[in-house]
Amino acid sequence: MEESAARRKRINRLKKMILGGVMMAVLIPVTVSIILGVRVHQLSGRIRQQDVTIQELEDENENLAGTFSTESVEESEREALQEEMDEETPAAGEEEENRKKIYLTFDDGPSSNTDEILDILRAYDVKATFFVVGKTDETSRKAYRRIVEEGHTLGMHSYSHSYADIYDSEEDFQADMKKLQEYLYELTGVWPRYYRFPGGSSNTVSSIDMQKLADWLTDQGITYFDWNVASGDAVSKELPADTLTANCLAGIANQQNCVVLMHDAAGKHTTVEALPEIISQIRMQEDAVFLPITDDTVSVQHNIKAQTEGK
Ligand SMILES: [Zn+2]
Numbered sequence: 001m002e003e004s005a006a007r008r009k010r011i012n013r014l015k016k017m018i019l020g021g022v023m024m025a026v027l028i029p030v031t032v033s034i035i036l037g038v039r040v041h042q043l044s045g046r047i048r049q050q051d052v053t054i055q056e057l058e059d060e061n062e063n064l065a066g067t068f069s070t071e072s073v074e075e076s077e078r079e080a081l082q083e084e085m086d087e088e089t090p091a092a093g094e095e096e097e098n099r100k101k102i103y104l105t106f107d108d109g110p111s112s113n114t115d116e117i118l119d120i121l122r123a124y125d126v127k128a129t130f131f132v133v134g135k136t137d138e139t140s141r142k143a144y145r146r147i148v149e150e151g152h153t154l155g156m157h158s159y160s161h162s163y164a165d166i167y168d169s170e171e172d173f174q175a176d177m178k179k180l181q182e183y184l185y186e187l188t189g190v191w192p193r194y195y196r197f198p199g200g201s202s203n204t205v206s207s208i209d210m211q212k213l214a215d216w217l218t219d220q221g222i223t224y225f226d227w228n229v230a231s232g233d234a235v236s237k238e239l240p241a242d243t244l245t246a247n248c249l250a251g252i253a254n255q256q257n258c259v260v261l262m263h264d265a266a267g268k269h270t271t272v273e274a275l276p277e278i279i280s281q282i283r284m285q286e287d288a289v290f291l292p293i294t295d296d297t298v299s300v301q302h303n304i305k306a307q308t309e310g311k
Contacts, residue, residue, distance in 0.1 A: 110144065113268065113269060127153075128292055131225075166198065167203075168208075229261065245274045259300040
């Protein structure tokens with residue numbers, strides 16, 4: 001009896017142990033599962049919250065970008081500036097109208113200096129006007145063509161440049177002019193329509209009335225040009241380049257329409273030396289544009305009548 005009671009006790013204990021083990025085996029995973037489940041739930045919640053926060057941040061960022069993006073700022077600034085410029089900047093033609101106009105003119109060529117002068121004008125991108133005389137050597141013939149080809153104006157300065165011949169009679173003057181005009185047309189294909197009287201229209205050498213010659217030129221469809229700025233290279237003694245530059249700068253001051261007298265004659269090399277400085281100085285000091293003489297150019301003409309009356 002005692003033995004079976006003890007055995008039963010052992011069996012019961014064993015049963016309890018098994019039951020406890022089973023319960024533990026069930027309870028522990030369940031508990032862990034519950035704990036983990038809650039944790040997962042909590043974490044999911046936080047992740048969702050963070051997602052929302054991130055989304056909010058992104059939305060906010062887009063809004064900010066929409067308001068303050070550098071592209072938009074530049075765009076609007078550019079538009080504003082453009083509007084201002086449209087209001088303030090005159091049209092291209094109008095702007096040129098307000099600038100000082102410089103017509104560089106070279107008399108008495110072609111000569112050994114002409115090519116050098118053309119090189120300088122090309123280097124500085126300046127168009128000028130050449131009042132030429134009649135020469136038949138090959139170098140001169142090339143020079144006439146180069147003047148035209150490089151966009152300068154080819155004007156006439158008489159074929160002979162002999163005061164005694166051209167100012168002796170109207171017929172002589174007319175024959176000389178026509179000879180040069182036809183010669184240049186034959187060579188270059190350009191019909192010359194601008195004239196500069198040797199000595200200017202106000203010269204005191206002519207034995208005929210300069211007004212009659214001027215009227216005849218007008219009848220021929222030719223405009224004559226004197227000058228209102230003298231570089232000073234007309235005097236027989238060659239002046240230093242600095243003096244020529246100073247004369248030009250002084251001459252163009254206070255004038256809007258400047259026809260500058262220079263010479264590309266063989267004896268006038270200081271004109272070549274001064275030319276780069278004259279162009280640079282004018283460009284530095286003045287809002288000026290260099291132009292060749294055209295039909296749009298306001299002609300500068302000395303007062304013939306006053307001159308002839310005063311004679
Ligand atoms: Zn001359």
